[in-house]
Amino acid sequence: MxxxxxxxxxxxxxxxxxxxxxxxxxxxxxxxxxxxxxxxIGPSGSGKSTLLRCVNRLEExxxxxxxxxxxxxxxxxxxxxxxxxxxxMVFQHFNLFPHLTVLGNLTIAQRxxxxxxxxxxxxxxxRNLERVGLSDKIDQYPxxxxxxxQQRVAIxxxxxxxxxxxxxxxxxxxxxxxxxxxxxxxxRKLAEEGMTMMVVTHEMGFAREVADRVVxxxxxxxxxxxxxxxxxxxxxxxxxxxxxxxxL
Amino acid sequence: MGLYAVLVAAGIAAxxxxxxPRIRRIFFQTEIARDMFPEVLTRFAVNTLVYTxxxxxxxxxxxxxxxxxxxxxxxxxxxxxxTYVELFRSVPALVTILLVNYGVPLAFxxxxxxxxxxxxxxxxxxxxxxYMAETIRAGxxxxxxxxxxxxxxxxxxxxxxxxSIILPQAFRIIIPPLTNEFVLLIKDTSLLFVxxxxxxxxxxxxxSRDVMQENSNxxxxxxAALIYLVITLPLTFLVRxxxxxxxxxx
Numbered sequence: 001m002x003x004x005x006x007x008x009x010x011x012x013x014x015x016x017x018x019x020x021x022x023x024x025x026x027x028x029x030x031x032x033x034x035x036x037x038x039x040x041i042g043p044s045g046s047g048k049s050t051l052l053r054c055v056n057r058l059e060e061x062x063x064x065x066x067x068x069x070x071x072x073x074x075x076x077x078x079x080x081x082x083x084x085x086x087x088x089m090v091f092q093h094f095n096l097f098p099h100l101t102v103l104g105n106l107t108i109a110q111r112x113x114x115x116x117x118x119x120x121x122x123x124x125x126x127r128n129l130e131r132v133g134l135s136d137k138i139d140q141y142p143x144x145x146x147x148x149x150q151q152r153v154a155i156x157x158x159x160x161x162x163x164x165x166x167x168x169x170x171x172x173x174x175x176x177x178x179x180x181x182x183x184x185x186x187x188r189k190l191a192e193e194g195m196t197m198m199v200v201t202h203e204m205g206f207a208r209e210v211a212d213r214v215v216x217x218x219x220x221x222x223x224x225x226x227x228x229x230x231x232x233x234x235x236x237x238x239x240x241x242x243x244x245x246x247x248l
Numbered sequence: 249m250g251l252y253a254v255l256v257a258a259g260i261a262a263x264x265x266x267x268x269p270r271i272r273r274i275f276f277q278t279e280i281a282r283d284m285f286p287e288v289l290t291r292f293a294v295n296t297l298v299y300t301x302x303x304x305x306x307x308x309x310x311x312x313x314x315x316x317x318x319x320x321x322x323x324x325x326x327x328x329x330x331t332y333v334e335l336f337r338s339v340p341a342l343v344t345i346l347l348v349n350y351g352v353p354l355a356f357x358x359x360x361x362x363x364x365x366x367x368x369x370x371x372x373x374x375x376x377x378x379y380m381a382e383t384i385r386a387g388x389x390x391x392x393x394x395x396x397x398x399x400x401x402x403x404x405x406x407x408x409x410x411x412s413i414i415l416p417q418a419f420r421i422i423i424p425p426l427t428n429e430f431v432l433l434i435k436d437t438s439l440l441f442v443x444x445x446x447x448x449x450x451x452x453x454x455x456s457r458d459v460m461q462e463n464s465n466x467x468x469x470x471x472a473a474l475i476y477l478v479i480t481l482p483l484t485f486l487v488r489x490x491x492x493x494x495x496x497x498x
Contacts, residue, residue, distance in 0.1 A: 058397055085403035095398035099416045108412055109402035154398075161402060 007070030008033050009165045009196045010055060015064035017050055024050045026220040028064070032165070037197045039207035039228075042217035043243055048200045051217070052167050055198065056080075056087045069164070085113055088158030088166040092173050094150040096142035102129065102153050103138050106160045114161065121160075128156040132186050148179030152186050165196035172203055202247065208232050216240045273465075280467045284459060291448070292455040293475050299368035299437040299451055304430055306373030311380035316410070318385050329381065336378035342439050345371035349443040364440060364449045371443075372436055376429055383425045387418035424487045431480045431487075452476065 010032040017025040024047045032038045040048045053059040054066060057073060057080050066073050073083050097105050106125035110116045116124070129135050132152035142150055151171055158166060168187065172180040184206050191197055191210050201207060207214050207228055214231040216223045216239075224237050235241045317329035336344065348371040353359045360366035391414050399409035419426075438453035445454055456472035 056401055058401060081400075081403045081405055084401055087401075089398075089401040091394060091398060091401075093394055095392075095394035097395065097398070097413055097417075099420065109399070109404060112408050112412060113403040157402070 006034060007067065009069055010198060011067040011070075012051075012055075013065045013067075015051070015054060015066065016062045017047070017054060017059060018062050024220055025054070025061075028220075028222060030215065030222065032196060032198050033212075035194045035196055036212045037191045037195075037199065037210055038213045038215060039211040040198065040200045040215045040217060041202070041204070041207060041243075042223075045219075046217040047220040048217045049169055052169050052198060052200050055167055056084050056089055058089075081113070085109075085161050086164050088155075088161060088163035090151070090154050090158055090166065090168045090171050092170040094142070094147070094154045094174070096150055096154055096157070098142050101139050101141055102134070102145075105142065105153060106157050109157075110160055124160050124162070125156070128159045129153075131159065131189070132156045133182075146179060147175045148182045151175065151183045155183075155186055155190075159190075165198070166190065168197065168199040168201065170200050170202065172201070204232060204244075204247065216243065218243065275466050275470050277465055277467045280459070280463050280465055281471050284456075284468060284471055288452070288455065288471060288475065292450055292452050293479070295449065296434065296437050296451040296453075297479070299365065299372070299440060300430065300434045302362075302365055302369035303372035303376055303433050303437070306369040307376030307380055307429075307433075308426075310373060310377035311384055314377060314381035315384035315388060318381065319388060333378045333381055336375050339375075341372060341375045341436050342442060344375050345439055346442060347371075348374070364443065364445060367443055368437060368440055372433060372439075375436070376433055380426065380429055383422050383429070384418065387422035388414055390421050391417045424490045427483055427487045427490070431483050434480055435476065 008031050010030070012028055012030040015025050015028040015030070016023065028047075028051055030051070040051065042048050050059055054061045055068070057066075061074055064074070068083060068087070071083075072078065073080065097108070100108060103122065103125055106128065107118070107121040110121035110124060111118065114121075126135065126138070129138055132155055134149060134152055134156070137145060137149060137153070142153065145153065155166075155171075171187070172183050175183065180203070184203060187197070187199070187206070188210050199206075199211070209228075211228050213225060214228045215225040216231055216235070216237075218239050223239050224231055224235065230236075231240065232244065235244060314329045314332060317325040318333075320326055320329075345367065348360065349367050352370075360370055362369070388410075395413055395417065396409050399413040400406070404412065437451050440451055441454040441457070445451075450458070452472050452475060456468040459468040460466060
């Protein structure tokens with residue numbers, strides 16, 4: 001029986017991005033399906049973070065289309081602010097708001113953007129703080145938390161907007177090695193709950209274990225993609241092989 | 249050693265050749281000093297502080313607007329703000345006060361409301377705004393880029409990100425230079441005499457000068473100087489402590 005197919009959460013066609021003379025993305029076609037976890041790997045400077053940042057238009061694409069649940073967000077009339085409430089984002093350097101407590105970090109956008117009441121926003125915040133296992137830190141300021149705890153708070157902050165998909169921009173790259181596990185655990189749980197996730201990462205263990213699909217990028221193009229098994233264990237391309245041999 | 253010799257020689261010379269009783273009479277006459285109290289504190293020091301606050305608040309609001317204009321993506325806003333800042337940093341505060349006091353009624357057919365209070369707010373505030381605008385802009389630019397990216401990624405509009413996320417952090421950074429600006433304003437209120445004052449609206453310097461001229465004695469100015477010192481010294485100490493704490497926190 002043919003069912004009216006839901007458009008995929010993220011669909012990118014022929015995306016180009018240049019910074020001056022430098023073309024960082026050279027025609028990317030890319031898709032993330034509903035509930036899918038896609039890990040984007042590749043050497044630094046390959047354009048993977050730029051690709052991720054184009055999805056919620058923190059970077060303006062130079063050309064090409066980005067469809068979020070079927071809506072073209074590269075349209076100049078697109079409501080970018082509304083779009084961003086549906087896409088959670090987690091940064092390499094956490095970017096928590098240092099002048100607000102953990103609770104304040106989790107409620108401010110709910111209140112200002114979603115216009116939720118204080119009571120409702122705090123309930124949502126508590127629930128999401130519990131998901132990342134940091135209920136006891138609710139009244140702390142970010143600089144009193146470890147890097148791993150800060151990143152978990154940042155994830156809870158993004159989740160408090162109740163987004164339909166999450167973007168992770170090297171979420172563990174700024175962490176001490178012993179703190180990486182706790183963040184990956186939270187992300188793994190999120191994936192198991194069915195969250196649609198696009199993750200730029202260097203954590204090959206996480207990619208192998210959690211990703212539905214791995215995309216290898218180099219020099220602004222997608223070199224190869226497939227199941228973690230295909231890309232990480234049996235890479236077809238020489239460039240992929242060279243990259244993996246360097247980091248494993 | 250030679251330097252100490254000069255010091256000792258100067259000390260001896262001062263002790264022997266200066267007319268100490270006369271110096272004491274002119275600068276430190278207790279009866280004249282006593283007569284100034286308590287009004288010098290309860291009215292005239294208070295006036296000075298009121299004018300300072302008026303100028304500071306007006307200046308701060310104007311400075312915030314100017315700083316946001318300087319960071320605006322819209323060219324004309326930037327040009328207007330830059331012109332304003334350069335202009336009012338180059339013109340003596342005295343000139344601005346006179347322009348505001350005499351020019352505004354002539355040009356607009358109405359005086360600035362609030363009398364000297366209004367003149368202080370607008371005249372001194374306009375000058376202070378030029379300096380504070382640069383301070384605020386620097387503060388805004390000192391907040392890491394990731395902060396506004398995080399705010400925008402949560403769906404905040406640029407103005408929401410600015411007022412809820414960026415400015416609270418920027419102001420924390422610029423409290424020391426803003427306090428310095430406040431101290432400068434306290435002293436600049438002494439310029440307000442040029443627009444004419446009534447006995448009750450005088451600030452510290454004008455009042456002391458009047459007493460000085462009545463008595464042909466400099467003691468009132470010494471009292472004024474001491475009161476300025478008492479008001480500003482704690483503030484400058486506070487700035488130094490805040491700056492040290494800021495340097496440590498970073």
